[in-house]
Amino acid sequence: MTSATLRHTAWVLRGNPVTAVAATGALILCILAIIGPSIVPYDPIASDVPKALLPPSAAHWAGTDQLGRDVFSRLIVAARLDLMIAASAVTISFALGAVIGALCGYIGGRVDRYVGRFVDVLMAFPLFVLAMAMVAALGNRVENIVLATAIINLPFYIRFARAEVNVRRNAGWVEAARACGDSHLSVVLRSLLPNVLPAMAVQVSLNLGWAILNAAGLSFIGLGVKPPTPEWGIMVAEGARFISTGKWWLVVFPGLALMMTVLCFNLLGDGLRDILDPRMRT
Numbered sequence: 001m002t003s004a005t006l007r008h009t010a011w012v013l014r015g016n017p018v019t020a021v022a023a024t025g026a027l028i029l030c031i032l033a034i035i036g037p038s039i040v041p042y043d044p045i046a047s048d049v050p051k052a053l054l055p056p057s058a059a060h061w062a063g064t065d066q067l068g069r070d071v072f073s074r075l076i077v078a079a080r081l082d083l084m085i086a087a088s089a090v091t092i093s094f095a096l097g098a099v100i101g102a103l104c105g106y107i108g109g110r111v112d113r114y115v116g117r118f119v120d121v122l123m124a125f126p127l128f129v130l131a132m133a134m135v136a137a138l139g140n141r142v143e144n145i146v147l148a149t150a151i152i153n154l155p156f157y158i159r160f161a162r163a164e165v166n167v168r169r170n171a172g173w174v175e176a177a178r179a180c181g182d183s184h185l186s187v188v189l190r191s192l193l194p195n196v197l198p199a200m201a202v203q204v205s206l207n208l209g210w211a212i213l214n215a216a217g218l219s220f221i222g223l224g225v226k227p228p229t230p231e232w233g234i235m236v237a238e239g240a241r242f243i244s245t246g247k248w249w250l251v252v253f254p255g256l257a258l259m260m261t262v263l264c265f266n267l268l269g270d271g272l273r274d275i276l277d278p279r280m281r282t
Contacts, residue, residue, distance in 0.1 A: 053250075161193075
């Protein structure tokens with residue numbers, strides 16, 4: 001980032017405390033995902049049956065599960081996997097969707113209609129059910145979960161980029177770029193896409209939270225990451241069997257991790273738009 005961008009970012013965060021809190025929470029989560037596995041107090045996979053189902057204490061901040069594994073250590077380690085799945089899926093769907101949508105909006109005609117109908121058909125399916133079908137068919141491996149999550153997110157970016165480019169394709173500065181000899185692909189990639197990215201930033205932030213929920217939901221129903229890998233959806237599913245016996249910490253802590261993560265990314269969306277939107281820079 002340039003110094004001007006950093007100053008503008010600081011100005012936005014000072015003027016919007018909610019965005020600042022969300023950004024701080026997202027930053028802490030990312031740091032934990034990076035360094036968490038090396039600082040957790042216990043092995044997140046190792047069982048210790050004599051210590052099974054212990055409530056939260058000084059030794060085990062979030063208690064232990066049915067196999068005696070430390071819940072806090074599993075929560076921290078699971079953050080890396082969930083964020084990796086979400087970030088990978090959103091990056092793929094954003095990159096492909098932005099380019100495909102921008103090209104369709106710029107070219108128009110038959111290509112735009114065909115791609116538009118394909119997107120409409122894809123969005124006619126319940127997206128989580130579509131993700132379930134793809135993972136069930138391909139196998140519940142991490143790469144397949146990323147692929148399924150990316151595919152069900154793809155229509156949002158195609159439609160968004162197509163609509164934004166369609167509005168701008170005949171603007172004066174686009175005509176000026178063409179008059180200077182820029183190719184159509186160059187006009188799309190260098191002139192149009194950078195101007196629609198700020199508008200898509202909110203969608204990216206929202207999709208990050210939704211992708212985490214999607215990955216956790218697949219794991220919750222047994223189609224996601226395989227146990228004993230620490231993952232928030234698996235932890236909720238395993239803890240749900242013990243909630244009626246008063247072992248509340250098995251569900252509450254992974255549920256809170258999911259809720260706070262999704263909330264941070266949702267609240268971050270508006271601030272991210274203000275940071276990236278060139279019209280906000282004065």
